[in-house]
Amino acid sequence: MTALALPSQPAAPAAGARRIDRATAEPAWVRLALIGLALAFLTTFLFVPLAAVFYEALRKGVVVYARAITEPDALAAVRLTLLAAAISVPLNLVFGVAAAWAIAKFEFRGKNVLVTLIDLPFSVSPVIAGLIYVLVFGLQGWLGETLRDHDLKVIFAVPGIVLATVFVTFPFVARELIPLMQAQGVEEEEAAVVLGARGWQVLWRVTLPNVKWGLLYGVILCNARAMGEFGAVSVVSGHIRGMTNTLPLHVEILYNEYQFAAAFAAASLLALLALVTLALKAWVERRFSH
């Protein structure tokens, strides 16, 4: 705790600035009241619900908790969640690097439109993200009959879950890399080319090492969303236990069956994932700024 309590602000201005500080600082009671208000708000809306997840998960004891997270359906849900993330994160990583390379290193018309289109999935409701894949791949959809003739299933099956996850995590890596690579300019890459580097060499030896923290940051956020997505996968999953249930869907099913302890046990795994994500994010941010 003590380490965390250290001030994160840049060092206070030198002694001479102290007197000026007083004229532009609030009285101590105002400061305390504002800090108290802010913490009270965060406590009621963020901290208490977070604590409740772990409290409810362990309320019936460790044995119930352990059984809930090791039963076959829970393990199948964990496996499917990991699979969806393992496919969608690398796909969006490759896309993010390609998009950032084109947008940050070259000038072309329509660039702003392209950047806006890449952000589009963030402004689409997760429910609609699922719906549009049903319209394309569902039985009534564009490719429905073709898929049925070839005995392929996308909706209410694993491919649909992966597709929906790819959609909702689509912009994460690209939107971290684009501004970063734009800020870095093209001089280093041009120097590498002049010195005889080939295309992939420039990317591997010059560009990617320069953006590695931004890349990692995007991947962390992308992965958290991929493993936690609920609305979009809910629409395309069909909720078949042990088959098409991701961990968040497993939580929903248990909760709707009034198996609260088990639902919160599964939810606690996702809450832990969120806490690890936040810790990694804070760590990368600190490396980034130095």
Added chain:
Amino acid sequence: MPLLLRRHSVLPGFGLALGFTLLYLSLVVLIPLSAAFLKTASLTWGAFTAEVTAPRVLASYRLTFGASFLAASINAVAGLLVAWVLVRYRFPGKRLVDALVDLPFALPTAVAGIALAAVYSTNGWIGRLFVPLDVKIAFTPLGVLVALTFIGLPFVVRTVQPVLEDLEPELEEAAATLGAGRLQTFARVVFPTVLPALLTGFALAFARAIGEYGSVIFIAGNMPMVSEITPLLIITKLEQYDYAGATALAVVMLLVSFALLLLINLLQWWTRRRRAAA
């Protein structure tokens, strides 16, 4: 000459990178999204308007947009306060608090939903405190407001925080020298500078709230006409195989989202200009 050089870059891979980007964007995002609009185009105009203005649908718009607007307003006030406290003051555990502000981004919405329902129900830790006042939070429209406030908070904090950090102390010192009190300085100097960022954060929180599903459905109660949000209505129609009805609602929501996206881009452009001028 330098301009020409930039256009005819010596760097390789432009065609491949842009080609892949456009292909992937089309396959994953643009073509599936166009399916929603094409499906709706198969409806007649009369059928479409009947679908998107049915009483149950109108009630869901009122709840979705009303609660989202209120939640974004709460977030604007509380978010500004939290950002101010995090930038200006020191207190124990500040770094931890700063990191946890992003919890709503990182916590899966289903987990947030069941946790909020547990905490704000009549026998939950916080819901219990409102029982003597005869106020029920979970399973009423108030529950929807709580969930939307939860998910929108980081948007305001994270857009306002960098602007507050960049604020020149000289401005406030000048105001103090000229005889302004702290409150006056805040209202006349600080607030106008952070206003564009605050509005951007508000719009981002609002845009996120209207599409939100996971954190809301567990705490809402989901009663038609009372506590049923539009995204849930889309799923209900879908489960009844009413694809045309579900898609018509989705198109309305998409059009609102796109309008908001445009507004947010304008606000961000305004924020950047303000910051560059400051």
